[in-house]
Amino acid sequence: MRAVAACAALAAGAALAAAPMAEGEVRKVDAKAKTITLKHGPIASVDMGPMTMTFPVKDPALLAKVKAGDKVRFSAEKSGSDIVVTAIEPAQSK
Numbered sequence: 001m002r003a004v005a006a007c008a009a010l011a012a013g014a015a016l017a018a019a020p021m022a023e024g025e026v027r028k029v030d031a032k033a034k035t036i037t038l039k040h041g042p043i044a045s046v047d048m049g050p051m052t053m054t055f056p057v058k059d060p061a062l063l064a065k066v067k068a069g070d071k072v073r074f075s076a077e078k079s080g081s082d083i084v085v086t087a088i089e090p091a092q093s094k
């Protein structure tokens with residue numbers, strides 16, 4: 001039983017390392033345009049430094065999870081000439 005638990009913990013750690021999330025703060029959510037404006041920190045996955053910018057979202061449902069003023073963690077990836085937000089969640093306030 002102990003060995004199984006240790007393996008699960010290792011697998012979870014590996015998944016986090018493979019997909020690091022960037023940090024940011026929501027400035028604006030535009031459901032009609034399916035975009036979100038974020039003041040974000042460095043985004044390693046797309047080699048971008050900190051700035052405030054507007055991203056298209058991969059799935060408009062993501063916009064329902066956050067609102068302006070929220071601190072968030074998110075993932076972004078290149079899609080053609082755009083950089084698209086593929087996941088977003090409120091940051092833990094701990």
Ligand SMILES: [Cu+2]
Pocket residue numbers: 040048049050051052053
């Ligand atoms: Cu940016």
